[in-house]
Amino acid sequence: MKKTLFIASLAGMFAFASCQGTKEQKQEAVEEVSAEETLNTAEAPETKETEDIVTMFIGPKQVDCTGVGPMKCLQVKETEDGEWTLFYSSIQGFEYEEGYNYKLEVRREDVPNPPADAPSIRYILVKEISKTKA
Template sequence: MLGQKRGAKDSLYLAIGISLVENGKRFINMKFKLPASLLLTGLLSGLLIGCSSTSQSAAETNDASTHYDESANTAAVKMETYWVAPERVACQGIAPMQCLVVNKMVDGKTSEWQFFYNDIAGFEYVPGSFYKLSVETAEVKYPAADASSISYKLVDEIDKAPRHYLDNTMLTESRKWNLKQLAGLKGISPQALPRPANITIAGGGFSGFAGCNNMFGQIKHLFEATDLNNSLLKLGPIGSTLMACADPKANAVEQKLHQTLGMVNALQVEWPFLNMYQNDELLIQFVAEDWD
């Protein structure tokens, strides 16, 4: 039923004990019969050597602390596959920010779109396309207080395209989908029109008949999935022929269809139906014309 709610779319710390070697004391404790001037020189030299050794030891320690191998701060490295959506969205981390929206592949299947608050090292994101990425993830042993306990590093950009169709998609150039139901259309059955409104979705665009005029446009982005929660859809502006519409019912269907197509953000094929949603609410239902 239209309007029915469906499933909802959310320094490595090096423990080094610094033990100072007091080299100068050996000169003080050693008993030799030396001239006073030479003894004083020896004492001063010993103290300087001690200070030099201490400074060098401290410097080496500091150097070891700041130039450690980053791999020593990570563990449990594994490879994962992610889809990245073509638009960032507003989200709330420590402060308001713009998040990527990602979908993790689990056992070869998409899971569910969710906010991604971190960076993927080596990944240069450009809005407008879906990315399929191979990512190396690793647990961070000693994360900073405001940092993630997981690090992410790009291994391979597998795919990049504004649209992603299932391998066995029913959305083809040869298939026409006739309008069956339209939310908010009161007292009018779309199927009762002399010529049914219809749509064809394939490749980078859509076309069809809205009730009085032909319509057409581009698909800004589309991600087809068997699970509604994983589906995404955004249509571009709708173009139309400009024939006068004498039938008031057909005109009402056309106006409402144009308006509603601009609202949908997800689609799902449940043969023989093509359903279009706004979030989890069914707004439009088409039926395949070639279905008997």
């Protein structure tokens, strides 16, 4: 019994000692993480805000389309003389009213880990530039 207790005590001390690093090693690890966080936060806001803002032109009618099932899609183009394409998503903050042409400023954001049947990009209204009767 004493022998088992002695062996268990030695194993516990060994496990505890192996988890301990020197004070310098711990400080270096903290400094590396802090430097990475500083780099990541310094780079991200500058590029994301300007690159993800787009102008969208919205047509006056929704049309039948098929996504996961039958639905109505907006007709959208990114330039005034561009081709109309079907828009299967929604634009947060935008209330569509049929019979009007819209010019919008929209921010696109990546959706982290979207479900398999959901879009990987989220659209958010920044500004309604114009709304004209069709």
